[in-house]
Amino acid sequence: MDLQITFIGTSASVPTAQRGTSATLISRGGQRWLIDCGEGTQRQLLRSGLGLTDVDAILLTHLHGDHFLGLPGMFKTYGLRKREKSLLLVGPPGLEALLDTLRPVIGRLPFRLDVIEAGPGAVLREDGVEVRAFHTDHGIRSLGYAVVEGDRPGAFDVDAATALGVTPGPDFGVLQRGGEVATAGGVVVRPDQVMGPAREGRTVVFSGDTRPCAGTADAAKGADLLVHEATFTDEDRARAVETRHSTAAEAATLARDAGVRMLALTHISGRVHPRDVKAEARGIFPGAVVPRDFDQVEIPFRERGTPRCVPVQERMGRGEAPATVPDATL
Numbered sequence: 001m002d003l004q005i006t007f008i009g010t011s012a013s014v015p016t017a018q019r020g021t022s023a024t025l026i027s028r029g030g031q032r033w034l035i036d037c038g039e040g041t042q043r044q045l046l047r048s049g050l051g052l053t054d055v056d057a058i059l060l061t062h063l064h065g066d067h068f069l070g071l072p073g074m075f076k077t078y079g080l081r082k083r084e085k086s087l088l089l090v091g092p093p094g095l096e097a098l099l100d101t102l103r104p105v106i107g108r109l110p111f112r113l114d115v116i117e118a119g120p121g122a123v124l125r126e127d128g129v130e131v132r133a134f135h136t137d138h139g140i141r142s143l144g145y146a147v148v149e150g151d152r153p154g155a156f157d158v159d160a161a162t163a164l165g166v167t168p169g170p171d172f173g174v175l176q177r178g179g180e181v182a183t184a185g186g187v188v189v190r191p192d193q194v195m196g197p198a199r200e201g202r203t204v205v206f207s208g209d210t211r212p213c214a215g216t217a218d219a220a221k222g223a224d225l226l227v228h229e230a231t232f233t234d235e236d237r238a239r240a241v242e243t244r245h246s247t248a249a250e251a252a253t254l255a256r257d258a259g260v261r262m263l264a265l266t267h268i269s270g271r272v273h274p275r276d277v278k279a280e281a282r283g284i285f286p287g288a289v290v291p292r293d294f295d296q297v298e299i300p301f302r303e304r305g306t307p308r309c310v311p312v313q314e315r316m317g318r319g320e321a322p323a324t325v326p327d328a329t330l
């Protein structure tokens, strides 16, 4: 099953000519979840080449404007399109009060909005995957999110099954689903005789805006991808502490210590150059990436390869993103 993370908006606090405010799209099979929804997210989605999909859930990390101001416009558009599918909206406590304030702007919606004010723990469970919230440290109530897939059964060894006398056909399926079968000769074959060890699912973690903190570090242990904010570089460390943000070096240190496979830095301040953010992080976590808007990380199952950041230009070349996207030459 495919798992892709598309960076829809990667700027801190305010949009720049090249970057929109916070939004990241998770695509897994037919599921679409959005982490944060900064101003202009619906247009950014259109420009990303993915289109304004009917996302199934929006997970807000916290209630600063650069993370939620895109909601009213997006809801209005969904309303105009007569969306019928319900939408799950998750965020920290205070979300209901925020929606009460926005209600006169949003108006009536033709679809059901399920709102969860979440604390740490599972906020969403779908086929084979769970999204878990965890506390972060941003000076207001804030959450990070971990997308955690369950283990998959091991690979089925056809040769071993045949050698044990199992007849190809329905009995193969029974064994794959964990059942026992009897061969024509009356021998009972158990799944552990023909199935490899369980294969670990994938994990993707989103820090949201935060100081480096234990919540993120715990959730990110051994993760396939950590998307961590890096609003500042080390030069502005005092400001990072004061505003409860992270520097590139701090995010890279956390990623290294947590043993993540890939680190993507986002929420980049317009006052620092992404090149400097990348260089600082790579001194500690070689291979760290600073995605541009519309770059995409593909995360294959672990036995099939390592996560890879596909630059927007490559997506354009494949016809997956419009040729008009900005920042292609930065």
Ligand SMILES: [Zn+2]
Pocket (backbone or CB within 6 Å): 012, 013, 022, 064, 066, 067, 209, 267
């Ligand atoms: Zn922010």
Ligand SMILES: [Zn+2]
Pocket (backbone or CB within 6 Å): 062, 064, 138, 209
């Ligand atoms: Zn914030």
